[in-house]
Amino acid sequence: MNARDVVLGRVRDALAAAPPEPVTVPRDYRGRRELPDEQRMELLVDRLGEYRADVYRCSVAETAATVAEALGDVRLVAVPGGLDGSWTEELTGRVEVDSAELPVRWLEDVDGVVTSSAVTCAETGTVFLDASADQGRRALTLVPDLHVCVVDLSSVVVGVPEAVGRLDPVRPTTMISGPSATSDIELDRVEGVHGPRTLRVVVRVDG
Amino acid sequence: MSSAFLGIPTPPPRAPYATGHLRGDQSFPDAAHTALDNTQQRRNLGKATATIRGKRDRMADELPDWEELRSAGAALKADVLARLPELLERFEREVTERGGVVHWARDADEANEIVTRLVAEKGSDEVLKVKSMATQEIGLNEHLESAGIAPVETDLAELIVQLGADRPSHILVPAIHRNRAEIRDIFLREMPGVDPNLDDDPVRLAEEARKYLRSKFMSTRVAISGANFGVADTGTLSVVESEGNGRMCLTMPETLITVMGIEKLVPSFTDLEVFLQLLPRSSTGERMNPYTSMWTGVTEGDGPGEFHLVLLDNGRSATLADGVGREALQCIRCSACLNVCPVYERTGGKAYGSTYPGPIGAVLTPQLAGMHESRDDPNASLPYASSLCGACYDVCPVKIDIPSLLVELRHQHVEQSRYTAEAAMMRASSLAMSSAKRFTKAQRASRLGRVLGGADGRISALPPPLNAWTSARDLPAPPKRTFREWWDSEDGREAVRAARREAERGES
Numbered sequence: 001m002n003a004r005d006v007v008l009g010r011v012r013d014a015l016a017a018a019p020p021e022p023v024t025v026p027r028d029y030r031g032r033r034e035l036p037d038e039q040r041m042e043l044l045v046d047r048l049g050e051y052r053a054d055v056y057r058c059s060v061a062e063t064a065a066t067v068a069e070a071l072g073d074v075r076l077v078a079v080p081g082g083l084d085g086s087w088t089e090e091l092t093g094r095v096e097v098d099s100a101e102l103p104v105r106w107l108e109d110v111d112g113v114v115t116s117s118a119v120t121c122a123e124t125g126t127v128f129l130d131a132s133a134d135q136g137r138r139a140l141t142l143v144p145d146l147h148v149c150v151v152d153l154s155s156v157v158v159g160v161p162e163a164v165g166r167l168d169p170v171r172p173t174t175m176i177s178g179p180s181a182t183s184d185i186e187l188d189r190v191e192g193v194h195g196p197r198t199l200r201v202v203v204r205v206d207g
Numbered sequence: 208m209s210s211a212f213l214g215i216p217t218p219p220p221r222a223p224y225a226t227g228h229l230r231g232d233q234s235f236p237d238a239a240h241t242a243l244d245n246t247q248q249r250r251n252l253g254k255a256t257a258t259i260r261g262k263r264d265r266m267a268d269e270l271p272d273w274e275e276l277r278s279a280g281a282a283l284k285a286d287v288l289a290r291l292p293e294l295l296e297r298f299e300r301e302v303t304e305r306g307g308v309v310h311w312a313r314d315a316d317e318a319n320e321i322v323t324r325l326v327a328e329k330g331s332d333e334v335l336k337v338k339s340m341a342t343q344e345i346g347l348n349e350h351l352e353s354a355g356i357a358p359v360e361t362d363l364a365e366l367i368v369q370l371g372a373d374r375p376s377h378i379l380v381p382a383i384h385r386n387r388a389e390i391r392d393i394f395l396r397e398m399p400g401v402d403p404n405l406d407d408d409p410v411r412l413a414e415e416a417r418k419y420l421r422s423k424f425m426s427t428r429v430a431i432s433g434a435n436f437g438v439a440d441t442g443t444l445s446v447v448e449s450e451g452n453g454r455m456c457l458t459m460p461e462t463l464i465t466v467m468g469i470e471k472l473v474p475s476f477t478d479l480e481v482f483l484q485l486l487p488r489s490s491t492g493e494r495m496n497p498y499t500s501m502w503t504g505v506t507e508g509d510g511p512g513e514f515h516l517v518l519l520d521n522g523r524s525a526t527l528a529d530g531v532g533r534e535a536l537q538c539i540r541c542s543a544c545l546n547v548c549p550v551y552e553r554t555g556g557k558a559y560g561s562t563y564p565g566p567i568g569a570v571l572t573p574q575l576a577g578m579h580e581s582r583d584d585p586n587a588s589l590p591y592a593s594s595l596c597g598a599c600y601d602v603c604p605v606k607i608d609i610p611s612l613l614v615e616l617r618h619q620h621v622e623q624s625r626y627t628a629e630a631a632m633m634r635a636s637s638l639a640m641s642s643a644k645r646f647t648k649a650q651r652a653s654r655l656g657r658v659l660g661g662a663d664g665r666i667s668a669l670p671p672p673l674n675a676w677t678s679a680r681d682l683p684a685p686p687k688r689t690f691r692e693w694w695d696s697e698d699g700r701e702a703v704r705a706a707r708r709e710a711e712r713g714e715s
């Protein structure tokens with residue numbers, strides 16, 4: 001017998017020896033919560049602040065100016081192929097489009113990256129990226145040291161269940177809650193270990 | 208019971224006696240004694256557990272539906288165990304359809320061989336590793352090294368442990384027994400290319416680790432990870448982390464190998480909504496950890512082009528065979544029970560001799576690897592490594608009743624003198640044949656009805672510092688009451704309080 005059949009056989013034997021009762025899962029935790037725009041915004045800003053992520057508010061019309069402000073005067077900026085080109089119109093630095101054909105190493109020279117986002121959970125301050133065309137492959141938001149992420153308030157949901165419900169399980173998904181951090185040395189929090197040291201979130205209130 | 212099932216089921220084997228890290232080389236009391244002498248470690252550990260405990264409490268209290276989430280989490284994991292064969296098959300199918308390759312490993316030896324072969328086939332003599340309890344359990348690093356492959360731990364704490372040729376002391380913060388000066392010394396001594404002027408500022412230390420590992424992330428072709436969750440209905444895997452080393456390992460190499468215990472499934476993708484709330488709040492005491500990655504098979508143009516998943520038994524099916532003890536398989540490795548445990552706080556993780564320390568380790572390790580009385584097995588002392596104060600149960604996000612499991616294991620140890628799957632099976636089979644349901648009920652009832660300690664209803668042989676009070680006074684556990692009733696009663700509480708006071712006095 002191969003290992004697969006052996007292991008599955010053992011599991012069946014184990015359950016036969018002490019048959020479990022069928023389980024009903026109680027789902028009375030909170031879900032499908034809704035809050036008005038201002039309250040979701042307030043909650044999100046508060047939570048991101050606790051992670052020491054910088055938050056910028058703007059309107060859709062102000063996107064380019066705000067993205068430029070959030071990036072500062074960085075030299076080389078990378079963007080995913082599907083990003084709205086108007087967002088980077090006011091940047092002073094050079095803008096390059098990332099693609100799967102480029103070796104990941106090129107991202108080491110990149111100073112900052114701008115992406116969109118899939119969904120955001122206000123209660124935990126978590127931005128979800130799902131590798132769509134306007135968010136790019138996972139390495140893009142990992143290797144450079146500064147990540148400017150644009151979030152539309154309409155994509156901000158209250159809690160974790162609401163956010164998970166909007167995901168496509170098949171897409172590679174990254175949940176980001178503040179900059180990378182470690183507490184491994186005497187529990188002192190140090191920010192910026194392997195992921196970006198700086199996370200700046202641009203929230204478009206009418207987006 | 209299905210009609211295809213004929214005769215007595217074969218008892219699944221425990222994990223191999225000597226492979227991996229499911230057994231120390233001395234009993235818990237002896238190991239604890241050594242640990243208690245290390246005042247620096249005790250101070251570091253005391254501070255760490257108190258801090259994390261406080262954060263965890265705030266994060267749990269913040270959610271008005273925390274208890275509802277716990278109930279859902281517990282039920283979901285119980286459901287996984289109850290339907291494990293069907294869910295494993297579904298999971299395998301989904302992973303395969305999305306381009307992953309699924310391997311099955313009966314035990315640690317087989318898992319080590321599979322992983323080592325896969326790495327060798329890639330022609331790599333170095334692999335990146337993400338903090339993973341399963342690979343530690345099976346002793347993968349040692350096995351890779353014996354085959355001439357260098358595993359590089361990428362989690363900062365694991366790197367500190369690895370460079371210091373040390374053992375982890377905590378599930379979540381494995382190097383918490385080290386202070387910053389010790390860590391600087393380890394880096395100066397062992398890290399290639401380290402700045403010789405390195406000081407002990409944690410920011411500088413983390414920066415050195417970043418520099419050292421960055422080049423490895425860019426050049427190493429194979430990475431090995433564990434998994435926090437495997438989603439049965441979609442084949443999705445998830446790794447929860449803080450530093451970004453997980454993202455690096457899951458994204459940059461050409462080949463990813465994930466080793467996952469067969470119990471780590473959740474039934475459906477939606478169920479992540481429960482565990483992604485329970486785990487970070489219970490573990491690091493954060494609303495959410497900085498990074499969580501989810502991936503399903505292979506994605507063209509994004510991340511590794513080759514994905515292997517190794518599904519590991521190594522004593523899990525043997526644990527599942529016990530209708531009571533199987534509850535330990537619900538564990539999501541948050542480490543909350545370690546941080547509230549008065550015994551763990553004093554002895555540290557290494558005294559347990561296993562990858563799984565603390566309260567959960569005391570119930571999981573003996574079940575995965577057995578308590579072989581005939582060999583004077585150190586694991587036989589683990590069910591006694593607790594004062595049964597119940598704090599672990601109160602914080603467990605999936606409501607594992609660790610105190611009752613400890614009592615059950617003590618009972619099995621005392622009654623049968625050696626606890627084997629065979630014995631559990633013998634008890635099981637006679638009843639299971641006649642009435643499956645009644646058997647399960649009987650097992651549950653016997654657990655609750657069990658009094659503390661052995662047949663004489665008295666606690667004995669607790670480890671230091673708790674032996675101070677057991678030798679001075681045998682704790683009576685009134686036989687007419689269930690364990691829980693006794694536990695919840697005023698004299699039960701008073702007895703334990705008094706015992707703990709004495710233990711603390713005896714220790715200082």
Ligand code: SF4
Pocket residue numbers: 489537538539540541542543544545567599602603604605606607
């Ligand atoms: S037993 Fe419960 S509290 Fe302990 S590590 Fe496992 S899930 Fe966490």
